[in-house]
Amino acid sequence: MTLFLEQLLNGLQYGVMLFLLAAGLTLIFGIMGIINLTHGSIYMIGAYAGTYVANLTGSFYLGFPAALAAVGLTGVAVEFLVVRRLYQRDHLDQVLATFALILIFNQLVTLIFGRPPLYATTPAILDGSVEVLPGLFYPLYRMAIIGVGLLVAFGLYVIIHKTRLGMLVRAGATNREMVRALGVDIRLLYTAVFGLGALLAGLAGFMAGPVLAVQVGMGEQILITTFVVVVVGGVGSIRGAFFASLLIGVVDTLMQAYLPGLFRQIVIGPDADALGAGLSSMGIYVLMAIVLLIRPGGLFIAHG
Amino acid sequence: MRTVELSAPIVEAQGKGRRIVAIAVVAAGLLALPSLAEVSGNQAFTSLATRMLIFGIAAASLNLVLGYGGLVSFGHAAFFGIGGYTVGIIAQASQSGGLVLGVFPPTNQFLVVLLLAIVVSGVAAAIIGALSLRTSGVQFIMITLAFAQMVFFLFVSLKVYGGSDGMSIRSPGVFLDLNLRDRNTMYYIVLIAAGAVAFLYWRIVHSRFGRALIGLRQSERRMAAMGVPAYRYRLVAFVISGMGVGLAGALMATFMRYVSPDMLAWTGSGELMIMIILGGVGTLAGPFVGAALLVLLESWLSSWTEDWQLGVGLILLVVVLFTHGGLRGLYMQLAGKSR
Numbered sequence: 179m180t181l182f183l184e185q186l187l188n189g190l191q192y193g194v195m196l197f198l199l200a201a202g203l204t205l206i207f208g209i210m211g212i213i214n215l216t217h218g219s220i221y222m223i224g225a226y227a228g229t230y231v232a233n234l235t236g237s238f239y240l241g242f243p244a245a246l247a248a249v250g251l252t253g254v255a256v257e258f259l260v261v262r263r264l265y266q267r268d269h270l271d272q273v274l275a276t277f278a279l280i281l282i283f284n285q286l287v288t289l290i291f292g293r294p295p296l297y298a299t300t301p302a303i304l305d306g307s308v309e310v311l312p313g314l315f316y317p318l319y320r321m322a323i324i325g326v327g328l329l330v331a332f333g334l335y336v337i338i339h340k341t342r343l344g345m346l347v348r349a350g351a352t353n354r355e356m357v358r359a360l361g362v363d364i365r366l367l368y369t370a371v372f373g374l375g376a377l378l379a380g381l382a383g384f385m386a387g388p389v390l391a392v393q394v395g396m397g398e399q400i401l402i403t404t405f406v407v408v409v410v411g412g413v414g415s416i417r418g419a420f421f422a423s424l425l426i427g428v429v430d431t432l433m434q435a436y437l438p439g440l441f442r443q444i445v446i447g448p449d450a451d452a453l454g455a456g457l458s459s460m461g462i463y464v465l466m467a468i469v470l471l472i473r474p475g476g477l478f479i480a481h482g
Numbered sequence: 483m484r485t486v487e488l489s490a491p492i493v494e495a496q497g498k499g500r501r502i503v504a505i506a507v508v509a510a511g512l513l514a515l516p517s518l519a520e521v522s523g524n525q526a527f528t529s530l531a532t533r534m535l536i537f538g539i540a541a542a543s544l545n546l547v548l549g550y551g552g553l554v555s556f557g558h559a560a561f562f563g564i565g566g567y568t569v570g571i572i573a574q575a576s577q578s579g580g581l582v583l584g585v586f587p588p589t590n591q592f593l594v595v596l597l598l599a600i601v602v603s604g605v606a607a608a609i610i611g612a613l614s615l616r617t618s619g620v621q622f623i624m625i626t627l628a629f630a631q632m633v634f635f636l637f638v639s640l641k642v643y644g645g646s647d648g649m650s651i652r653s654p655g656v657f658l659d660l661n662l663r664d665r666n667t668m669y670y671i672v673l674i675a676a677g678a679v680a681f682l683y684w685r686i687v688h689s690r691f692g693r694a695l696i697g698l699r700q701s702e703r704r705m706a707a708m709g710v711p712a713y714r715y716r717l718v719a720f721v722i723s724g725m726g727v728g729l730a731g732a733l734m735a736t737f738m739r740y741v742s743p744d745m746l747a748w749t750g751s752g753e754l755m756i757m758i759i760l761g762g763v764g765t766l767a768g769p770f771v772g773a774a775l776l777v778l779l780e781s782w783l784s785s786w787t788e789d790w791q792l793g794v795g796l797i798l799l800v801v802v803l804f805t806h807g808g809l810r811g812l813y814m815q816l817a818g819k820s821r
Contacts (some may be wrong), residue, residue: 213620263803269623270554274759275802277752281795289789402631402748409624456639463628463635467613470625474617 180314185435186428191320193427194327198382199400200407200419201334202375208414209350210368213269215276216256217379218401219283224249224380225396226291229298229387238301245384246377253376257369284394298387323385330378331420338416347371351414406466411476418478426462433458512673516666525665530781532669534774535676536733541757541769542683543726548755549764550687551719552699556623556751557630560610561603561724563637563746565731568599570741571643573651592657596732603728604721611720615713627748634746648742651735668737675733679726684766695719756798
């Protein structure tokens, strides 16, 4: 039971991480109509910049401003130089242009930081475990990630439902043309949304450092999962992204944890582990296919 | 947004003579390529050309749904891998004297294996297409990607077929008295396949079916009003496209004598799209030209620097952002200014 709860917490932690990425991605798609494959690269850049500065200065907290500054600059540069030219293009051009950016960013990061992965250290204050329930110890750092993720989710909720910017964002996700017709400076809104998305992705990347390896290619792995989240949750819907993130995070973690064991009991032979691991990696894609076939617009549809 | 090519038949009639000459020159060049490579001492170039042609087949097949049908599939690497694994799995059973999937007796006849690869890819495309085509737009892109990822993880987990290491194919099979290990023989086989595929797509695009497919891209509502069943037409195109990519995968597996999940990686789907956009979306020769360019570019840049992806990325970015319709578009832009 404690093991199951621990896996559940792991799933939650993975889920809030996915949410930090999915929130930006779903807004960028819902409001700007852009398929942005670069989001994974921005996550990677946040991880590299933050971890590098944290290792250099010895202070984990200095990594935050470094990561956010790096991804903020990258995000604005990408929006200004590339994405701005893609609004009027079709999906194919968007996919290919941002795919090109993935190749470029991966190579640039390799050139700057080298091929071996960077090692990120957990800050001393968050090192160690906390007893969540009697007998259930959980790493403090992962708890902190869950906390930050939920805090960001709450902050986004407030921004989107209580501020003027949020009102424009909601309006933009519902009917882009109408917002423009009403005289809103849509370009500024686009840059704001893209920048916000980049900041959240960079934050996720930096926080992922001590849990995962900081290496080239980390962005693509999580990017594809994030797309699954966005599509399952319903493109353009923050609420959908939140619930879909937690769902995908928990489902994926639980399947990775328990499916191989289950297979060992059904399939006899040395291949059971590999088969179980492979099939559990397929799990979220199967889930996505099922959701799309039942509700082609995703679970929470933002568009009319 | 791409413009409607209403004037295509007129342009075709004007350029027909020139086109026949161009096709003859290209065909002669391709036929003579191995001899030329041998004379000039660049025998490795024949292998490079074989790779170009194989990717050309794959890109041209994807272009049928992507360029003509307007369906952005991000999962065609799945069919490339399925075609390749069909060859690999049959070869493995043939070598060990076992049965394929524990049921079917294996064969070492190259043509039969190739045909089976096409059929298996077609069945896979029918299943994936039937489900994916219920969605459209970004959901279609993502669901095709999701299916490709499923196939990728399936083969990674199948230790019987090498898992993530893949498996090598010791015998490339039997075809008449030809030695399939010979680089020139393989080149000509691939060349014939590429020619057949190009001819087939030319026929398809100019058939009623092809016109309806293009019409569906331009306006689904109008075609529906004319009584064209959109879903069925798109599904047929998707299956043909999957079979073509499967053929390319089977040829690649035979040529490399090796299959691995790398053939199924999602970046492979991206590369096929790059080839199409480099050569020109929705044209017959474009994907072949684009495939040749990308293979050449990758091999040239990788011999020159370890960071070849940077170059490919920059070129791709410039092509997407600033030329409308790849190199063909660039050519048209430059040539069209005087018109």
